[in-house]
Amino acid sequence: MPMITYREALNQALREEMARDERVVVFGEDVVAYGGAYGVTSGLVQDFGDKRIMDTPIAEGVIGGAAVGAAMGGLRPVAELMTINFALLASDALINHAAKVHHMFGGQMSVPLVIRMVGGGGAQLASTHSQSLEAMFAHVPGLKVVTPATPADAKGLLKSAIRDDNPVLCIEHALLYRVRGEVPEGDFLVPLGKAEVKREGKDITFVAYSRMTLVALEAADRLSQEGIEAEVVDLRSLRPLDMETVLASVRKTNRAVTVEEAWRTYGIGAEVASRIQEEAFDYLDAPIQRVAGVEVPMPYAKNLEQAAIPDARRVVEAVKKLLVRTNV
Amino acid sequence: MGGKTVTKVAKSGLDKKTVLNFLHQMLLIRKFEDKAGELYARGKIAGFLHLYNGEEAVAVGAVSALQEHDLLITHYRDHGHAIAKGIDVKRCMAELLGKATGCVKGRGGSMHFFDMSLGMYGGWAIVAGHLPLAVGLGLASNALGKKQVTLCIFGDGATNIGYFHEALNLAKLWNVPVVFLCENNLYGMGTAVHRASAVTEMVRKADAYNIPAERVDGMDVLAVREATAKAVEHARRGDGPYFLEVLTYRFRGHSMADPILYRDKSEVDEWKQRDPIVSFRQKLEAEGLLSPQELEQIERETDELIAEAVRFAEESPDPPLTDLYEDIYADS
Structure with missing residues (x-):
């Protein structure tokens, strides 16, 4: 290919x-x-x-x-x-x-x-x-x-x-x-409203989209070295939102972290977390964590900008915070 | 008051059947609006209701210059335009009553009349929001070789919004077959045109975009027809957009909620002296084109159509609750 x-x-x-x-x-x-x-x-x-x-x-x-x-x-x-x-x-x-x-x-x-x-x-x-x-x-x-x-x-x-x-x-x-x-040549279609599991894992589910999917994958690789296997669900479409794929993953891993570049408040992560607790509450072993952009207008200076955008380190930190609570 | 006027019916080149139909349509619109106002007062119609009384010559004259496959896209004071473009008054009235048989199934109400099959591409209720859509329709006509003209009607208030300027500019750049028709009724809601627009002659605004333009007497159905026919011909020929400023006046308030505190009754009375229906009727009579019997017949027919529309609307069912979830997305 x-x-x-x-x-x-x-x-x-x-x-x-x-x-x-x-x-x-x-x-x-x-x-x-x-x-x-x-x-x-x-x-x-x-x-x-x-x-x-x-x-x-x-x-x-x-x-x-x-x-x-x-x-x-x-x-x-x-x-x-x-x-x-x-x-x-x-x-x-x-x-x-x-x-x-x-x-x-x-x-x-x-x-x-x-x-x-x-x-x-x-x-x-x-x-x-x-x-x-x-x-x-x-x-x-x-x-x-x-x-x-x-x-x-x-x-x-x-x-x-x-x-x-x-x-x-x-x-x-x-x-x-x-x-x-x-990238497949020719008539290759990805259906709208269909998420994809970009990496399989059994311990925790990352729900991400756009560039944060790559950040979540990087975090998953780091965690893997510590024996934690994260599953990465890439939403791909935000509307229609494919909750089936997300829920199937959460039912398997019992934990979820959402990862988005956008501001946390009223965000995609908020929606996904809400839907998970509505539809798979009994499967959750820990509160859902949200990793999101810092809620500030984006600064120009390189160090400040980098501090405002989620990276793999912050995702790993969120996972650790969550795992401490659940003794895995 | 300005604007071009056609003094004689005989000089219009239109046959008797056509001109009597103008009278029929204008009366039908007037009676529809009066009845809608009455039903609103009785609580049968809700939401906003913007009536078109006084402006009938614009809708009837302008739409008469279109061919059947041409498109009309307009603002929220859209009843007259929809009726002129051919939507049955029964389906218009049913829409006002929020019934399943309404022209858009009771989903849009007064401001959103639409019928794709008739080329009535909507009442649109965000002021000037539909002007860019007209540019897109014109682009499609050119790209698909349809020779289809889009008549885009908007009010004087729309000319102060960015959309207006963006749309006229791109319309000229893309050379689209769109006739922009500004119904200048001298008020944007309750704000007089000179208080809202630094340039009160709308026709001058077209000049900024190199679009040919003309100012027309909107109380004269024949003048509107003649000017629109010329503009439509210009667009269909491939010469690009055309702009018409049509001077008119709304006899009633902006909406049913309007106490009309912003203009003198004497001003309204003065304009009512130029009622487009009365003046056209008098013109027809003076030129021997309308007998008392013919007038009586038109009055009776239009009364019956309105009575039937009300009956149809009242007897129609509400939309089923299952309709709430229908048509949010089209099936691909």
Whole structure:
């Protein structure tokens, strides 16, 4: 299987879906000549021409709204918003419009659209360019949200998102674009709303998504040296949320730690922990721990930024705290 | 008051059947709105109810210039537009009463009338939120070679929001077949246009984006029809977006909750002198195109349609509780 980067995997997904279905169009800020702020749309204009991929002004409101309208008009648009921080400017189009069309208009029409954006921090871009706001969007019925952690998932989830008849937000991570991994060639799909066990273990379950999946895997490797085997569940989709996979793991390990880059309060970890205690309370041997981003606006200085983002050390600490309580 | 006016029906080039249908439609909308206001006062309709009285010539004149497969996307004061685009008044009234037979199954209410099969692509209730959608619809028309024009209607209040400027700019850049029609009724809720907009002639705002624009008398159905036909033709030809500022006036409050403290009764009375239905009727009569019998027949037919709509709505069932969980997502 070819080893390619996360960026190349996304590009491949776009390329394949544009070739497969001429209704798939791409637009956004600097997606044509520039190739996308993170290089994901590089080369597409050469292959598909400027009717299939178009630049927009820096105007997220109309990018979001035009994606909704284009989908209503029969296209399957993939719009790029550059970053999730700018998606706030498009959030009216996404939450008030994209998420409502199918339901509010009596099920007459669906809006098959994908909005791609970068989330997360770690590149010293300070507080307005480093946020992990995915929980805001995952909160909304009518939207789907995917957060690929690996190149294979990036390709498979984006392809599924483009084929889905609903509005799907594909939230990528700035620090993952250069990560390499094995990616199946051709028509490889990852279903939306399906988590994956990225590492098996019997002692504790880590529930993570996006880049924190890699952090959880690193923590699992460290713990393994001490004889603790962690199972790592990568949610992959935040909405729909695949609790079955999470619950099956927790029923086996009886302990869980959620790992997210976003702020802890009202977060994905809070939702997952709540659902675990609602549905698998009797299986728990210890309170669920949450490892999350420190609740501050992201600072620029390297040492401060690093201190604000969860790493493997903090995950290991959370595990130790939890194991002390349960005498394993 | 400004804006282009067509003085004679005979000069409009429209046949008698068409112009009598204009009167029929305007009356139907007026009676629908009056009945809705009455049912609201009796507690049969809830939520917000924004009535269109006084603005009927805009909906009827503008929509008449569209072809059947053209699209209409509009704001929350949408009853008149929906009726003009062909949604049966029975399904409109049922929607207001929150019934399963409503045009959107009782899910949207007054502000969200919609019928995909008729190209009525929604009442949208976030001011100016639908302007970017119109750009997307225009993009789809171009990309799929549909030669389909989108008529996008919004109020004067929408022109002060970022969405408006983003949408007009991109519409011109992408050369989309969209007719932007601003219903300037002089108030955004209760705020007079000069208190909300640094530029009170909306037509000038289109110039910032190199979009051709025209100002039209919105109390004259023929003037609206003529201007919209020209704009639609421009868009269909592939010449890109067009902008119309249509001067009109709403006779009733912003919504049923509006005590109308912000304008003088004398101003309302002055505009009522230019009632688009009365003036058009008088014009038809003066030109010998409307006999007392024909008028009586139109009055009777529209009365019956409204009575039937109310009966249908009242007799229709509520949505079943199982509907609560339906259609949140489309099946892929």
